[in-house]
Amino acid sequence: MSRDVLLPGATLGVMGGGQLGRMFVHAAQSLGYGAAVLDPDASSPAGQVAQHQVRAGYLDAAGLAELAARCDAITTEFENVPAEALRRLAVLRPVAPAADAVAICQDRAAEKAQFVRCGVPCAPHAVIDSAGQLTTVPASLLPGILKTARMGYDGKGQRRVADAQALAAAWHELGGVPCVLEQMLPLALELSVIVARGADGTVVTLPVQQNLHREGILAVTEVPAPQADAALQAQARAAAGDVAAAMGYVGVLCVEFFVLADGRLVANEMAPRPHNSGHYSIDACDLSQFELQVRALAGLPLPQPRLHSPAVMLNLLGDLWFADGDETPRTPPWDRLLALPGVHLHLYGKAEARRGRKMGHLTITAADAAQARSVALQAAAVLGIAPF
Ligand SMILES: Nc1ncnc2c1ncn2[C@@H]1O[C@H](COP(=O)(O)OP(=O)(O)O)[C@@H](O)[C@H]1O
Ligand SMILES: [Mg+2]
Known part of the structure; x- marks a missing residue:
């Protein structure tokens, strides 16, 4: 068309x-x-x-x-x-994005092949499509993480495996479906980059996000990334742009990265859409990841977005609706939360709270990063979220 x-x-x-x-x-x-x-x-x-x-x-x-x-x-x-x-x-x-690009992002094996094609480092890995391949896995990939090639999210469809025996057991436990085994890497921190690419080839990126996961689910995003220096951030933004361009991608794409203990940047996975780690952009940038998605789809211009306020994003999981040991949901103390300065509450309109379910998020913006972090810690304390 x-x-x-x-x-x-x-x-x-x-x-x-x-x-x-x-x-x-x-x-x-x-x-x-x-x-x-x-x-x-x-x-x-x-x-x-x-x-x-x-x-x-x-x-x-x-x-x-x-x-x-x-x-x-x-x-x-x-x-x-x-x-x-x-x-x-x-x-x-x-x-937009096109089905072929989405198909790559839906399959961890194809995704890794795409990173390799673009010259973007990713975790050493092996694809396991059949029981026979379990025995040919290089020992260097263990201990590792076995991930289903398709349909995994929020840490679901993954098993940490220490040795060949655990690998075989985990593969069967995951249903014997096609999987990717990745070497367990020594992570220093996790970053992500939102990139938007237009049909005319324009590429823009949001500032680099630093992410903290708890039990496989994103818990906290901080921008600017407190522990990534300017060179590393530039490298991550360039890599994300390269991956999008190589796929002829049109739309918003998120690339997740690991930073290893030795400082190396490694691509983890990508999502062919806006991403939870980019939600802060609604309140902290002059163009949000969702407006970028609208603009890319509509064929409108994509100016470079600017972060106007340092931000901390906290995910609001269904757990917050349940006091310790209580099975009857309660409403979290939004009034006390909203008394704090620079708090932007986003609730998604989900009727039923369940533990582990993403019910909403909170973005705290402030004049400087220290203040955003300090208010975010107060917000976490009000809601009963663990400090970070
Ligand atoms: N190869 C690895 N080495 C160390 N930690 C990993 C590795 N792969 C994943 N993890 C950890 O598990 C989390 C979830 O893995 P990920 O591949 O991003 O799956 P999901 O689709 O569930 O987000 C990562 O954010 C990271 O904390
Ligand atoms: Mg992930």
């Missing part, structure tokens, strides 16, 4: 109705676009705020046709929307 500019007034569609879709819809609407969402859940976070929700499965032919009929261009918010669905939509409407 042609890549004409779609001006405000047009309608943008998104595959998936989660919180990322919701924030995309907010950004689209604030620029004057209409928004339509396809998601099977009648009360999805994005469906609640869009002008239209098509309630259908991602591969439902009638649902895809209806979404295309309602929209002028379509993007995705959920990396496990089947690439096939995007392929079918692309026959009818402009779709």
Whole structure:
């Protein structure tokens, strides 16, 4: 399909109705676009705020046709929307990112091959497609982490394995599906970079994020990254841009990196959409990752975003709704939280709180990084989030 500019007034569609879709819809609407969402859940976070929700499965032919009929261009918010669905939509409407790029990001083996092709270092690894390959794995990859090639997220679909015996057991436990075994690396810190690329090849990046994960789930993002020097940050931003350009990517892409104990930068994985670690950009940058997604999809210009305030982002998991040992959910003390300066509360409209479920996030902005961190620690204390 042609890549004409779609001006405000047009309608943008998104595959998936989660919180990322919701924030995309907010950004689209604030620029004057209409928004339509396809998601099977009648009360999805994005469906609640869009002008239209098509309630259908991602591969439902009638649902895809209806979404295309309602929209002028379509993007995705959920990396496990089947690439096939995007392929079918692309026959009818402009779709960005393209199905082929999404397919790479959906498969850890393809993703690693892409990093290698771009000359971006990644963890030493082996692909395991069959039981026979378990015995041919180089000993240097152990101890390692076995990850399902597809559908893993928030630490799910992963097992840490110490030796060959544990590897075989873990592979069977994960269902005997195609997996990637990665060498366990000595991590000093974790970074990520949001990159947006336009159809005309323009590439811009958000400032580098430093991320803390707890039990495989992102807990805290700090920007500017307190422990990454300028050279390392420049290297991460350049690598993210290179990966996007090499895929001919159009849209917003997040590349996650490890910084090893010896200072080396290693790419971990990527997401073909805005990312939890980029949420701070709504409140701390003059262009958010969601506005970048809207602009890239619509073919609008992509000026370089600027961080106007140092920020700390805290994820709000469903655990906060449950006092110790209590199974009846309570409402967290939002009033006490909102008494703190520079606090931006984002709740996703999910009806039911569950432990480990992302219910919302909080961005604390301040005049300097020390102040943002200090208020973020106070916010964490008010809500019962562990200090960082
Ligand atoms: N090769 C590795 N060495 C050390 N730690 C790792 C490695 N791979 C993953 N981890 C840790 O596990 C977390 C989740 O892994 P990741 O591949 O990002 O999966 P997910 O899709 O669940 O985010 C990472 O953020 C990092 O903390
Ligand atoms: Mg990850």
